[in-house]
Amino acid sequence: MSSPTPSPPPHFLALPRPDALAGPPQGVPDTTTVAAHDFDIDARTGFMPPQPPLSRLPEQWEAWERILDEAIERHLKLGTAQDLTPVDEATSDAWRRRVRELPILSTTDLKTSEVTLRRAHLALAWIMHFYINTLSPTSPLVIPRSISIPFLEVSDYLALPPILTYSDDVLYNWKYREDAVSEGQVPLPTANNIAIQTSFTSTPSENHFYLVPAYMELRGATALSLMSRIMDEAFVRDGIALRRISYYLVHLARVIDDLRTILMTMRDGCDPEVFYHEVRPWFKGQDSMHGGRKWVFEGVGEEGYEHLKHPTEDELHGPSAGQSALIHAIDIFLGVGSAASSSASSSGKTGMNFLAQMQNYMPRHHRAFLRHLSFNPRQLRALVDAETTENRNPELLSAYNTAVTALRTFRDWHLGIVAMYIVSPSRRAGIGNRLAATEHLSVEEAESSGEKGTGGTNAMTFLKGVRDKTASTVLKKN
């Protein structure tokens, strides 16, 4: 007699989340992200995870955590700092020597959990940026094998570039404030209960610099749910559905206005001088290096490491909020040319290609979401265009244009932030200082000299271009 067929296990989506450290039991899919099957977006927190990211790797990789702690506790100074003393240099030298002496830890067991991999990417990225940016402005930029090998492997598993990304300093870099959580309770993250886990300088300005975009991401959850509702109504597309779309679009415009208001709270806690001179230089990618020096990832091409590939130039831009999937999603949804046409495969360092390139720096589920959004067969702009011919549905036209204009205004104000945090401090610093040539040019000078943003763009020209593209997305009807 044959044995009875075992009853099917409960659907994996109904299973409890596995322990982030232990990973899922054998044969059970990893559901440690909220909805890895569904773009890892949470209806309440948007692109931010609804539970705090892992704050420390399991014991096996404690050496990375310890060396990162040490860099932070010793307040390592930038190799380009004007006030660098011989003691500072010796402290950084000793720390870098200890990094080189670390064993090459295996990354195989990290693969059991997405959240563990994320923490590994974060830890290794911060260590690498500490390492590179404490070097003197003329040193060769060699990332030692103890870091380069595991970092290239972890980045490969996550399909991310091996560099600090927006997800490492914002999305997965928060914890609950100690005074905000009572025992046994796990609240949702809000602007009132989160703090930052890791920073280069431990200054309030740097913490605030990461918190503001985190607050924006949380507010952005409403934008994502409005988009989803609008897409449902677009499917129905009758008179009532069009009226509802108008209503939701006006609501979306208000949410974008809120994002702008939150952006401007940057001024409440981030000092432009501290940001420009002490925080921003830590973000430098390969393209912002003094003297155009290239980064070398040790181990690549060596025997036993044939699986490692040296990152390309396009994979070594420093972190930028241009990597926030939220703003890209709004762009694509409203049909702003910049992002709507991006396929993340285009190359090139300037203009709209830059935004497409930035998608490669986003967590892969979010990148997949943007791709999904851009392939939506019922594109909103085309719908509004078609439904408002011959003066029909003026309410819909106006609602759509209100949302686009809110986004354009957001970008106007963002330009103001860039002026305040990059242009003005660079002017005050003067441009006589050639040592920090890439950091000390005004935007006008930058435009003519090719000064770059941390993401490697000719910052102001690029940002104005995207703002103008947004402005030209407004639908005009005669």
Ligand code: HEM
């Ligand atoms: C002190 C604060 C900020 C400064 C100095 C700043 C500066 C810049 C710069 C220079 C760029 C050009 C790209 C690059 O090379 O990195 C950029 C792009 C961008 N930034 Fe910011 N940024 C700040 C805060 C924010 C925040 C909080 C957000 C919100 C998520 C944001 C959203 C964007 C977006 C979406 C882009 C891509 C261009 C666009 O879509 O218009 N920025 N930013």
